[in-house]
Amino acid sequence: MARLMPPAIVILGSGALATARRLQRCYPDARVHGLRSRFEVPGEAHVEAGADGVDIVYDELSAYLRELYASGTPIIALCAAGIVIRCVAPLLANKGAEPPVLAVAEDGSAVVPLLGGLAGVNVMAREIAQALDVPPAITTSGELRFGTCVLNPPHGYALASIEQGKRFVSDLLAGESTRIEGAAHWLDDAQLPRSGTARRAIRVTPLAWDGNADELVIHPRSVAVALADGDHENAAQRVRDALATRGLSPLALAAIVAPISCSGDATLAHAADALGVALRFAEAGVDAGASAPPVGDARPASSLPRALLEAALPAQCEIVDLSPGIALAVAATPIDPDTIGRARGRLTVIGLGPGSADLMVPAARQALAQATDILGYATYVEMAGPFRADQRVHPTDNREEMQRARHAFELASGGRRVVMVSSGDPGVFAMASAVLEALDTSSTSDAPHWADVELQIVPGVSAAMATAAQAGAPLGHDFCMLSLSDNLKPWAVIEARVALAAQADLVMAFYNPVSRARPWQLDKALDIVRESRAPETTVVLGRDIGRPGASLVSTTLGKLSSADVDMRTMVIIGSSTTRVFSTRSQSADGAPREWVYTPRWYR
Structure with missing residues (x-):
């Protein structure tokens, strides 16, 4: 089983919040996601994370669950199982990698694993059920009969063939017995029908599966391949060929190891991605965990790969030199790539x-x-x-x-x-x-x-984009962004750019408009703008947009002064074509909704 992303704990209302926080203690990296309409005060940003709030808000449950599912994020939804099923159903026709999906009752009284049997959903169900002190509603036949999912080996192991695995488990459920060859510690307590003379065998080996239908083959990721410095254009195929010469499965590969001097080589990164393994870097004869600067290595390319593996891996590994410039190591147990050298x-x-x-x-x-x-x-x-x-x-x-x-x-x-x-x-x-x-x-x-x-x-x-979206579309035509801070450029440069932008009739977004150290600069900039713009030119002021206490105000260039603005305010000054209009719909304060936009045409 691969390591999973942190799960998303999704709730609809405050009634599920207490249970969500209990589950968050099981998964400290998880965030609680709440429906915006129930966790956001109109006109304010979402409630801060904590005992009375959520970490992230979303707008609509169905689309949000589908987005999480498509991204491979494990989902713990605190609502009815039927709701979750209907939400993700459109994505189930094209079955691919399936993240765990669970439905948990709001009060924590039921835990139902729905999807992701091969991604550890039943393991999560048991963890959650234990935290809530309830029995998990596991319905998978193999799990109920054997007490574990035979097709879901732990991290560091890979199943040779899922289709063969399904047939194998089906045979066991039908009454066949099995024997275990190799170290499969996670099956020690499983209630498998075992027999030392069984025709069916569960084999744990780095050797490639030969297609024998009587075997369920699980590969420990116990192989590392080292490459010398040089041309890595066909590195992925070279690694595959090296594994094949020793009869090893590509699924048994844990990492590619290369000299630190190659850490910027994009072709190596592509090779590791193509093989689905980690890429690590080491120095021959040096503590692989050290952060010494990269140095050249005078060793011949034929001996460097072995030296890299000797420096990076435990002494008990079997290391085999292959030519040219490649070596592989086979360990007795899975190799944790995080313990080899260092990543890029x-x-x-x-x-x-x-x-x-x-x-x-x-x-x-x-x-x-x-x-x-x-x-x-x-x-x-x-x-x-x-x-x-x-x-x-x-x-x-x-x-x-x-x-x-x-x-x-x-x-x-x-x-x-x-x-x-x-x-x-x-x-x-x-x-x-x-x-x-x-x-x-x-x-x-x-x-x-x-x-x-x-x-x-x-x-x-950006702040300009967020403020513009709240107001409507004031940046709908040509615009520019200017910082009025003279900390990093002379004020004379700012004055010249403001004047030119005003003369060009560009919509202007002012960042850093005022501060305690320079309260006069905004008024000076406005004086320059007024030389080219009419007093009725529309101005939008957005303060703390996207944060608690956000406010949005529309005014005019003639009325605006620095007293209306602080450092946390975005100032958008419209062009001669920028328009303002109101609709019958109401804003949060009950006033008619006002929209600001700049047409995409120009006269």
Whole structure:
């Protein structure tokens, strides 16, 4: 059984919240997801996580459960089983990888595993039932008869053929007996019909299955393959060929090991992905867990792979040299890739969006879930939580961008999975630029290993976009974004750009409009804009959009002053074509709903 993603605990109303929090103690990485209409006060952001709230809100149950299911997220839904079945039913026709799906009664009185028998749903059902002190409603025939799912081996093992496995279990249920060859500790207490002379056999072996219909073959992931430095264009096929020469199954492969000097080689990463295994890096003759800088290795390519395996794996492994430049090791038990050398470091720069958890893109949420280390301005890091006990948090002052970026690269170059947190979109007045500048200006002698870090920038919903969406579509035509902060550029440059944008009749989104240190700058910028724009020009003020206490106000350029704005306000100044109109529908305060938009045409 593969390691699972943290489950989503999905509830409809507050009546299930107490049970959800009990289940969260079983799965500390899990988040409680609640229906927005029942956990959000109109006009305010969703209730903060805690005893009286949820961690994430969603809009509509059916679509949300389908989204979770399609992403492979285990689902614990605290509602009627029939509701869950109807929600995910459209996805069941094309059966592929099936995450665990369970229905749990709101009061915790029943636990029903629905889907994911081969992904550990019955294991989860027993865990949840034990936490709630109720019996699980397991209906799987094999589990009821044998007390375990024979086709669901633990992490570190892989079933050779699921179709053959189903036939094998069907034969056992029909009265056939079996014997076990190899170490299958998880079956020690199973009530299997055993016989030392049985024709049917459960074999635990790294050797490839030969198609014998009387065998259920389970492969321990106990093989590692090492490659020398050099051309890795056909690395995946070379590994397959190496396994085949020894009669080993590709499903028994746990990891590919390569020299640290190859950690930036994309072809190796593609090979590992194609084989579905971990890619690890080590130095021959050096403690594989050390974070020493990459160095060249003078060994011949023929001996380097063996040296890598000797340095990275336990002494009792059998190591076989294959040519050219490849060696493999077979261990007696499954190999944990996390104990071999180190992974290629990863630095992911994400944007949290404007603050509401449901406006964070899924890729950012996934990066946070996979991170070993989280860096960022302390306020934003706190917004990104809660975090697991095994995750390290590095909050810093908002003015320490370059130091923060360098620290992130140092952590990632040591093999850690690092997330740099920004608010909004990381590429809009945020940390993506600082991270790239740190990489661009790093000296190859001071930080040669930074370039080998896997760097990814995940977009987010910027404050301008979030405010514009609340107002309607004021950015519907050409627009620009300007920061009025002169901390990083001269005020004269700001004045020139504001003047040119106003003359060009661009919609303008002002970031960092005022602060205690510079309360005069917004009024100065508005004076410049008023030289080119009419007093009745529409202005949108969005304060803390996506956060508790959010407010949205429409006014005009003639009425606007810096007293209406603070540092947490997004100021959007319309163009000459930007329009405002009201509808009969009402906003949260009972007033007619007002919409602002800029037409996509221009006269």
